[in-house]
Amino acid sequence: xxxxxxMYRRVLRLNAVACCLLWPxxxxxxxxxxxxxxxxxxxxxxxxxxxxxxDRLDAFSKEAAKKLAARFRDDFxxxxxTTDPKxxxxxxxxxxxxxxxxxxxxxxxxKETVLRLELEQPxxxxxxxxxxxxxxxxxxxxxxxxxxxxxxxEHLEGLAYPKLDxxxxxxxxxxxxxxxxxxxxxxxxxxxxxxxxxxxxxVAVPLPATLLCADQHSVLVLRSEIPQKFTQPLKADLAxxxxxxxxxPENPPDESWKNESGNLFGVPxxxxxxxxxxxxWDPMFAVEDKKQIRVTGVFMHxxxxxxxxxxxxxxxxxxxxxxxxxx
Amino acid sequence: MPNPPSPTSDEKGxxxxxxxxxxxxxxxxxxxxxxxxxxxxxxxxxxxWTTRHLGWGLENAFGITxxxxxxxxxxxxxxxxxxxxxxxxxxxxxxxxxxxxxxGLWIVFGTIAAxxxxxxxxxxxxxxxxxxxxxxxxxxxxVNGIPPAARSSKxxxxxxxxxxxxxxxxxxLKVPGYIEQIVEVHxxxxxxxxxxxxxxxxxxxxxxxPPSALQELSLGSGGKFQILELAGKTSRPLVVSCQKSxxxxxxxxEIPSGWPELWKLELDVSGVTAVSSMTSAALLGWHHYTPxxxxxxxxxxxxxxARVISGGNAIIARARVRLRTDPLIDVPxxxxxxxxxxxxxxxxxxxxxx
Numbered sequence: 001x002x003x004x005x006x007m008y009r010r011v012l013r014l015n016a017v018a019c020c021l022l023w024p025x026x027x028x029x030x031x032x033x034x035x036x037x038x039x040x041x042x043x044x045x046x047x048x049x050x051x052x053x054x055d056r057l058d059a060f061s062k063e064a065a066k067k068l069a070a071r072f073r074d075d076f077x078x079x080x081x082t083t084d085p086k087x088x089x090x091x092x093x094x095x096x097x098x099x100x101x102x103x104x105x106x107x108x109x110x111k112e113t114v115l116r117l118e119l120e121q122p123x124x125x126x127x128x129x130x131x132x133x134x135x136x137x138x139x140x141x142x143x144x145x146x147x148x149x150x151x152x153x154e155h156l157e158g159l160a161y162p163k164l165d166x167x168x169x170x171x172x173x174x175x176x177x178x179x180x181x182x183x184x185x186x187x188x189x190x191x192x193x194x195x196x197x198x199x200x201x202x203v204a205v206p207l208p209a210t211l212l213c214a215d216q217h218s219v220l221v222l223r224s225e226i227p228q229k230f231t232q233p234l235k236a237d238l239a240x241x242x243x244x245x246x247x248x249p250e251n252p253p254d255e256s257w258k259n260e261s262g263n264l265f266g267v268p269x270x271x272x273x274x275x276x277x278x279x280x281w282d283p284m285f286a287v288e289d290k291k292q293i294r295v296t297g298v299f300m301h302x303x304x305x306x307x308x309x310x311x312x313x314x315x316x317x318x319x320x321x322x323x324x325x326x327x
Numbered sequence: 328m329p330n331p332p333s334p335t336s337d338e339k340g341x342x343x344x345x346x347x348x349x350x351x352x353x354x355x356x357x358x359x360x361x362x363x364x365x366x367x368x369x370x371x372x373x374x375x376w377t378t379r380h381l382g383w384g385l386e387n388a389f390g391i392t393x394x395x396x397x398x399x400x401x402x403x404x405x406x407x408x409x410x411x412x413x414x415x416x417x418x419x420x421x422x423x424x425x426x427x428x429x430x431g432l433w434i435v436f437g438t439i440a441a442x443x444x445x446x447x448x449x450x451x452x453x454x455x456x457x458x459x460x461x462x463x464x465x466x467x468x469x470v471n472g473i474p475p476a477a478r479s480s481k482x483x484x485x486x487x488x489x490x491x492x493x494x495x496x497x498x499x500l501k502v503p504g505y506i507e508q509i510v511e512v513h514x515x516x517x518x519x520x521x522x523x524x525x526x527x528x529x530x531x532x533x534x535x536x537p538p539s540a541l542q543e544l545s546l547g548s549g550g551k552f553q554i555l556e557l558a559g560k561t562s563r564p565l566v567v568s569c570q571k572s573x574x575x576x577x578x579x580x581e582i583p584s585g586w587p588e589l590w591k592l593e594l595d596v597s598g599v600t601a602v603s604s605m606t607s608a609a610l611l612g613w614h615h616y617t618p619x620x621x622x623x624x625x626x627x628x629x630x631x632x633a634r635v636i637s638g639g640n641a642i643i644a645r646a647r648v649r650l651r652t653d654p655l656i657d658v659p660x661x662x663x664x665x666x667x668x669x670x671x672x673x674x675x676x677x678x679x680x681x
Contacts, residue, residue, distance in 0.1 A: 054641035
């Protein structure tokens with residue numbers, strides 16, 4: 001046997017060992033449900049920060065992004081936030097704001113310091129927080145004394161973060177990030193004879209409620225396509241009130257309901273929030289063949305984090321109940 | 328019996344022989360007096376000259392008068408108490424000094440006085456004393472300095488004994504804090520220089536960083552203020568400071584009272600007055616300047632560049648100025664709308680003494 005051949009075999013053996021070792025990791029990554037991940041990128045446009053940090057601007061931006069990602073991850077737990085490169089990007093821009101262009105060009109002219117937000121998703125238009133302002137420093141605070149990165153980041157976090165309009169943040173930006181590409185409509189026969197039309201018991205999002213950490217009063221958007229008799233399917237954005245983790249009944253109409261155990265469950269919203277226009281549920285209820293209805297995406301519209309903390313809300317007996325059965 | 332001496336005979340009994348003898352007898356005292364007056368005048372003049380140009384001699388008029396009075400008294404007493412023969416001998420010995428010698432002495436003195444002179448430089452009222460090294464006098468055709476005469480104490484004025492001509496001679500004089508100036512040194516009178524009266528002060532510059540740059544000079548921000556001297560394409564760092572203020576390069580002096588009003592207008596134009604605390608901070612920072620001493624006096628036509636460097640090593644404000652003869656000029660630094668990078672090796676450090 002030649003020396004090269006032996007070497008080749010050895011390499012093959014090593015590759016096989018490496019594959020075997022990595023297999024559980026790959027399996028876990030494939031199977032465990034995951035929230036969408038948003039990359040937080042921090043930019044500096046504010047004159048006083050650009051001047052002060054100049055050759056340390058990247059370091060400042062990275063630290064600020066890390067800090068904001070951690071805060072977002074904590075407060076908007078239905079999404080995961082990171083500073084690692086991801087297709088979905090949230091740009092946070094520290095900028096000045098003034099009504100006058102002349103003032104904007106003059107570094108001495110006092111201006112407000114604000115944080116602008118931009119959400120960038122592949123194949124979608126970039127979204128901005130154009131109708132509202134995330135304020136940081138007022139005009140009178142323009143002459144802030146900047147010192148070192150940790151202190152200034154702490155100041156930014158301490159002063160700016162509480163000023164973030166969280167509901168507008170979710171409605172205008174985060175609500176456009178798809179939580180799941182589909183959702184399951186749980187239909188049941190109405191109790192008692194005679195057997196009539198199926199009723200919608202609720203919607204199960206294929207993600208554990210604990211993972212999304214969404215409490216009651218969170219509102220989801222169910223994007224669906226409802227078949228029509230003579231036209232293309234009707235596209236509808238329907239409001240869903242989140243109810244918490246799904247606990248399947250003892251004798252479910254469909255055994256597959258048990259697979260949804262622990263997943264976020266919601267029901268059609270009785271009084272959807274007025275912050276946007278909603279479609280009506282009636283066309284969906286009127287469909288004869290419910291299997292024809294397609295759910296094309298689930299989004300978070302209004303978010304309320306679980307008061308008890310995200311890890312504490314594991315439903316009893318959820319463990320071992322399928323892929324959605326807890327973490 | 329001897330004949331009594333006739334009224335016309337002299338003291339030794341000799342008869343006056345002719346009319347020329349009579350003229351000689353009458354001319355001798357006159358010549359004695361002329362010599363005496365010329366000599367006295369020479370003594371007084373030489374004394375005055377040495378006092379003026381060499382710094383030694385009887386300086387006050389009282390001394391000279393006392394000597395003259397003493398000599399007069401001694402002569403009068405001599406007239407009275409000396410025997411006739413000795414008085415005559417004395418008169419003869421004074422008369423023996425030829426007038427030509429006296430005239431010669433005058434000529435020698437005149438020659439010296441016409442070709443030697445002095446420059447006396449007094450210290451400024453503000454300065455305690457002048458040192459030999461800092462006051463520099465040079466000939467127009469040479470760069471070598473002329474050393475001053477030795478002084479017994481450093482509080483004495485500096486005296487330069489210099490050659491001149493009957494029509495005067497120009498020299499370059501440089502006194503610390505003042506612009507180098509050409510002075511004309513004439514014989515006899517010489518030149519007395521009171522710097523604050525006779526010389527033009529070196530230009531001083533008040534550099535005012537704009538409000539945004541002042542903020543960067545706050546404690547802990549890491550900003551630095553630097554002044555460079557530009558000469559052609561090269562630049563030489565002069566001073567660095569890290570104080571949050573304006574900077575007065577050169578002689579310390581009062582800020583003209585009208586300037587703060589102009590500064591206020593300047594702030595108004597750039598919109599700073601919209602925030603009263605920023606306006607006040609800027610005006611106070613500019614008024615309470617940090618004095619900076621240049622390594623050498625500033626001179627007209629010198630080109631200076633002042634800049635504020637941020638903690639992130641960017642030039643955030645700068646100004647360039649060519650100095651004139653104005654004693655104090657106000658130079659506001661302009662904030663850079665786009666900060667300029669400064670190579671790390673050019674970034675100065677804050678002085679340890681601040």
